[in-house]
Amino acid sequence: MPRRGEPVDTEGRLRETIGRYHGVVLDTNAFVALAKAFVDDICETPADNVVYAFLLEVKRMMGENFLLHSYEELRREYARRLEDLRDYDGRELCHACPILSKLLGPTVRGLCYLFRGHEDVSVHDVLSLPEYSEQLERLYRGLRRGYAGLPESLQGFRCNFKEGRAGDKHVDVANVMMAAVKGSVLVTSDRGIRDACSELKPGCLCVYFNPEYVDDPAREELEFELVPRPGGLPVGLRYRKGIGKFTC
Amino acid sequence: MKTRKIDSWFPVADVYRECGRERDLGSPVEVLPGFRSPVALARAVVLLSLAPEDAEKDALLPSLRPIVGEPWRAPIEVPDGDVPRKVWVFGDGSIALEAARAGREVRLAVSDPAIARFLREVFGRLLSLREEALEELEGFLREVGEVLRGRFGDLYGREDRAYLWIKRVRCPGCGLLIPLMEHRWVVEGRYALEPDVPEDGDEVEFEVVETEEAGPGTVRDGRVTCPRCGRSRSVEGVRRDLLLRAARREGEDPVDAYLAVVVRKDGSVRPATDRDLERFERAREEFRREEREVPRGEPPDELKQWGIWDVSWLFNRRQLLAHVEAAVATSEVDGNRYGIWAAAVLTELSLRNSVVSRWDPVAAEPRMVAGWSWDHGELPVPSAWKEVSDEITGACRELVEIAEDIKVEVVKIDEVSGSWVTYPDLPDVLFRAWSEIIANVSGGIRWWKIPVSCGGWVRTKEPLPVVGGLSWDGRVSLILRGDRIAGRWEEIVGWIVGCGLEAASAWPVIGEDVLVVPLVRREPGPEEVDWEEFIEEVKDSVRDLLREVRDLRGRGWRSVRLIPYAAVLPPCTGVDAVRRDGNSLSVRHPEMLSEVLAVGWKELVEAVLELLDVGLSDPRARFYAVYRSLWGYPGPDDAPGREIEPPLRALRLDPNDLPYLDEDGRLKTYRERRRLRPEEDPVDAFHAALLKAVEDGPGSALEALPEEVREEALELALAVARAARRRGEDHPEAELARRLVGVSAGAAAR
Numbered sequence: 001m002p003r004r005g006e007p008v009d010t011e012g013r014l015r016e017t018i019g020r021y022h023g024v025v026l027d028t029n030a031f032v033a034l035a036k037a038f039v040d041d042i043c044e045t046p047a048d049n050v051v052y053a054f055l056l057e058v059k060r061m062m063g064e065n066f067l068l069h070s071y072e073e074l075r076r077e078y079a080r081r082l083e084d085l086r087d088y089d090g091r092e093l094c095h096a097c098p099i100l101s102k103l104l105g106p107t108v109r110g111l112c113y114l115f116r117g118h119e120d121v122s123v124h125d126v127l128s129l130p131e132y133s134e135q136l137e138r139l140y141r142g143l144r145r146g147y148a149g150l151p152e153s154l155q156g157f158r159c160n161f162k163e164g165r166a167g168d169k170h171v172d173v174a175n176v177m178m179a180a181v182k183g184s185v186l187v188t189s190d191r192g193i194r195d196a197c198s199e200l201k202p203g204c205l206c207v208y209f210n211p212e213y214v215d216d217p218a219r220e221e222l223e224f225e226l227v228p229r230p231g232g233l234p235v236g237l238r239y240r241k242g243i244g245k246f247t248c
Numbered sequence: 249m250k251t252r253k254i255d256s257w258f259p260v261a262d263v264y265r266e267c268g269r270e271r272d273l274g275s276p277v278e279v280l281p282g283f284r285s286p287v288a289l290a291r292a293v294v295l296l297s298l299a300p301e302d303a304e305k306d307a308l309l310p311s312l313r314p315i316v317g318e319p320w321r322a323p324i325e326v327p328d329g330d331v332p333r334k335v336w337v338f339g340d341g342s343i344a345l346e347a348a349r350a351g352r353e354v355r356l357a358v359s360d361p362a363i364a365r366f367l368r369e370v371f372g373r374l375l376s377l378r379e380e381a382l383e384e385l386e387g388f389l390r391e392v393g394e395v396l397r398g399r400f401g402d403l404y405g406r407e408d409r410a411y412l413w414i415k416r417v418r419c420p421g422c423g424l425l426i427p428l429m430e431h432r433w434v435v436e437g438r439y440a441l442e443p444d445v446p447e448d449g450d451e452v453e454f455e456v457v458e459t460e461e462a463g464p465g466t467v468r469d470g471r472v473t474c475p476r477c478g479r480s481r482s483v484e485g486v487r488r489d490l491l492l493r494a495a496r497r498e499g500e501d502p503v504d505a506y507l508a509v510v511v512r513k514d515g516s517v518r519p520a521t522d523r524d525l526e527r528f529e530r531a532r533e534e535f536r537r538e539e540r541e542v543p544r545g546e547p548p549d550e551l552k553q554w555g556i557w558d559v560s561w562l563f564n565r566r567q568l569l570a571h572v573e574a575a576v577a578t579s580e581v582d583g584n585r586y587g588i589w590a591a592a593v594l595t596e597l598s599l600r601n602s603v604v605s606r607w608d609p610v611a612a613e614p615r616m617v618a619g620w621s622w623d624h625g626e627l628p629v630p631s632a633w634k635e636v637s638d639e640i641t642g643a644c645r646e647l648v649e650i651a652e653d654i655k656v657e658v659v660k661i662d663e664v665s666g667s668w669v670t671y672p673d674l675p676d677v678l679f680r681a682w683s684e685i686i687a688n689v690s691g692g693i694r695w696w697k698i699p700v701s702c703g704g705w706v707r708t709k710e711p712l713p714v715v716g717g718l719s720w721d722g723r724v725s726l727i728l729r730g731d732r733i734a735g736r737w738e739e740i741v742g743w744i745v746g747c748g749l750e751a752a753s754a755w756p757v758i759g760e761d762v763l764v765v766p767l768v769r770r771e772p773g774p775e776e777v778d779w780e781e782f783i784e785e786v787k788d789s790v791r792d793l794l795r796e797v798r799d800l801r802g803r804g805w806r807s808v809r810l811i812p813y814a815a816v817l818p819p820c821t822g823v824d825a826v827r828r829d830g831n832s833l834s835v836r837h838p839e840m841l842s843e844v845l846a847v848g849w850k851e852l853v854e855a856v857l858e859l860l861d862v863g864l865s866d867p868r869a870r871f872y873a874v875y876r877s878l879w880g881y882p883g884p885d886d887a888p889g890r891e892i893e894p895p896l897r898a899l900r901l902d903p904n905d906l907p908y909l910d911e912d913g914r915l916k917t918y919r920e921r922r923r924l925r926p927e928e929d930p931v932d933a934f935h936a937a938l939l940k941a942v943e944d945g946p947g948s949a950l951e952a953l954p955e956e957v958r959e960e961a962l963e964l965a966l967a968v969a970r971a972a973r974r975r976g977e978d979h980p981e982a983e984l985a986r987r988l989v990g991v992s993a994g995a996a997a998r
């Protein structure tokens with residue numbers, strides 16, 4: 001990491017910061033954008049492509065071979081399920097939407113959570129780590145303030161997961177805790193999560209991308225922000241697809 | 249002697265990550281003198297040095313890697329057991345703070361009188377009076393700020409926030425004063441400089457243009473190019489000119505520079521006008537008018553080689569006048585009581601307001617001094633004083649919040665009789681210089697006395713590169729500075745053994761560039777060990793250490809070069825003699841020490857090449873690949889110097905046979921090369937291919953090479969491209985190498 005006073009090179013500093021982390025945790029929207037990009041005909045907007053390119057860029061920064069296995073897994077899984085839906089002539093009976101909706105289930109292992117070395121983790125196990133129980137309680141209490149309707153205690157939250165009664169809010173909160181425990185990059189487009197990370201300072205790097213940019217099909221760029229902001233980097237950063245460069 | 253956790257385990261990657269997080273969040277201690285290590289590193293050293301050997305890793309990790317909140321806020325919990333109540337800490341406020349927060353009674357030994365006085369203020373008055381002391385301090389610094397505003401109103405523009413200066417050198421071809429710029433940004437992505445080069449005359453003028461893309465600078469890839477006549481010179485030549493100018497004391501200012509741009513408080517940018525220059529001239533006049541006491545001290549070597557031989561030469565006349573006047577104002581307000589705090593503020597301020605405070609185009613202001621810089625920023629001192637004062641008091645407030653009921657006694661040790669001394673950095677030198685002026689703290693550190701292995705003592709002007717340490721009952725955990733180890737390796741080994749200690753293990757801390765060395769009292773060991781076993785242990789140790797950090801990326805990767813030292817320290821201090829070919833040889837004979845180190849380096853070279861996944865056979869090419877992987881493309885300030893001697897020795901290379909190796913340890917890039925011999929040297933072949941690729945494109949570059957060296961050159965290109973990727977560094981050479989490899993892969997596929 002650069003010491004105090006060292007010159008700043010935006011791209012190098014980004015690469016260095018992201019490379020320090022152990023993996024990537026994608027929130028539901030980011031994951032949908034990523035998964036959509038695998039299927040050309042449902043990749044509706046150029047913005048989805050930008051998100052996809054951006055995530056590939058994050059992957060590149062994590063180092064050689066990182067995430068590749070997971071993407072490959074996703075591809076294989078997709079191909080396998082598509083295979084099941086072919087008729088005897090080999091013609092496709094339907095396109096990917098229903099399959100993807102299954103794939104995008106929040107607790108699918110090894111898909112939302114992509115770590116170095118292909119770890120297979122479950123939310124429940126991570127949230128039950130005894131050595132971090134006190135800190136996780138504190139983090140959960142902080143996160144819960146921004147999300148009405150979640151169980152009062154971490155134990156209740158864990159039960160929800162175990163019993164499969166987890167909604168989007170559960171997934172968003174669990175993602176932060178997972179990223180904090182595993183020391184990962186958390187990619188999100190949820191402002192609440194971004195604010196929570198800014199306030200609670202969990203041990204993950206929150207990459208918040210502005211959802212307006214994602215929803216605007218005319219844009220070929222993505223604005224994003226890092227929380228905490230690494231020293232020397234500006235608040236607003238942009239990723240421009242095609243140029244493949246991060247700028248500010 | 250009970251073993252401790254640190255003797256067998258140190259979570260290098262976790263500590264690296266936490267140190268990075270601490271820097272990103274802005275640790276409270278980084279602006280305070282005497283607090284050198286990041287808190288995350290200090291807490292790792294304290295906790296693991298105190299924790300018993302059988303402590304569970306899982307129980308320690310939450311303290312070393314807190315998953316929520318600022319890392320310095322969570323208290324560390326030392327597992328129960330046989331842990332001493334009283335410990336010694338050497339030289340570092342961060343370690344003392346963490347040891348005290350872990351419930352120990354701490355005696356902090358400091359050799360620098362100014363830092364000792366400052367740390368006494370922090371651990372004594374500040375942490376006992378707390379809010380009351382803070383309010384008094386804030387009041388004092390505010391008062392000084394008001395005095396400064398009244399005194400310097402006319403030296404700076406009212407709306408000015410920062411000034412960008414660009415150093416210049418005369419072109420030997422056309423006489424133009426070439427502005428030395430690495431880039432043209434004033435504010436990255438927004439404002440850039442457009443130099444207006446005159447057809448006659450020698451001064452360049454600048455315009456500020458609003459743009460998203462900026463043109464290249466004049467300093468690139470080790471050469472300075474004149475924008476008028478196109479003549480280019482090596483940076484080394486320019487450095488010699490600057491050195492000569494300094495030696496002749498030409499001009500009043502330490503460097504010759506253009507005042508290019510003024511950044512206003514509202515963030516807008518304008519070119520400098522005659523009025524701005526008038527203000528600067530006025531300051532110069534005022535400085536000349538009466539004799540003033542200026543700070544004195546010896547800066548680090550990397551600045552001395554650019555002609556800055558004294559810290560007073562770090563400033564132009566306006567900066568020096570403002571800083572010295574700030575010191576005077578402090579003495580007038582209440583120098584006796586708060587002088588040491590004012591010295592701390594002035595140190596931080598003068599580090600950001602000097603002729604080597606590099607311009608940061610992201611924040612549009614100067615950054616801390618970190619070696620030489622072609623451009624520099626200047627700050628209006630009255631407003632900068634307030635900013636820095638707020639940072640210092642903010643840091644103190646944070647300290648007060650996190651440290652309650654702690655006991656730290658600061659002891660000023662005699663620097664001649666005590667061998668526990670810490671290496672002075674530029675901030676230390678400046679702090680001492682300002683303390684001498686404001687707080688009447690005398691310097692007096694000149695010589696150190698250290699024990700050596702062959703018996704007796706040696707006096708040395710340079711202290712050992714110790715950053716800090718923790719000790720009790722004959723065991724010590726030291727933090728050594730990585731960039732100072734190579735030149736003093738034998739001395740360090742001799743010193744450890746001379747103190748009756750041995751290294752239980754050693755760990756490089758990636759990114760922080762330090763070596764953590766737990767030392768224990770020497771026990772009578774085996775009389776001699778077999779040479780093969782001895783070197784096998786070194787090799788295994790290199791592999792184990794590399795395994796822990798192999799996934800890490802970025803510039804911190806440079807710290808990997810500390811692995812051989814870490815691997816070799818324990819056997820070289822723990823064993824006295826080895827049996828080799830029937831002879832008993834002393835391990836600590838200088839030749840033996842360098843041979844063992846060469847074994848460690850050889851193993852590291854092999855391992856790094858395996859990581860790069862290239863099959864290079866020629867030792868010169870292997871050296872080139874490993875160099876680019878560990879040191880990348882260093883600038884004149886971070887040239888490795890003597891650090892490259894051990895890898896050269898390991899590969900049995902003579903530096904005189906490598907025409908691309910500078911005397912300061914920099915490897916020339918393809919653009920700096922002349923008279924290549926591609927058929928004799930694979931590195932020359934690689935450079936020849938790159939030069940050909942620049943001229944005719946990468947398509948035919950490899951075909952132009954003699955067939956027998958083609959494959960080696962291609963492998964080297966692959967190694968260079970992969971090394972740059974691992975280091976997260978972009979360089980034209982790496983980019984060209986990538987293209988070369990891409991073309992070759994395409995051809996193979998066809």
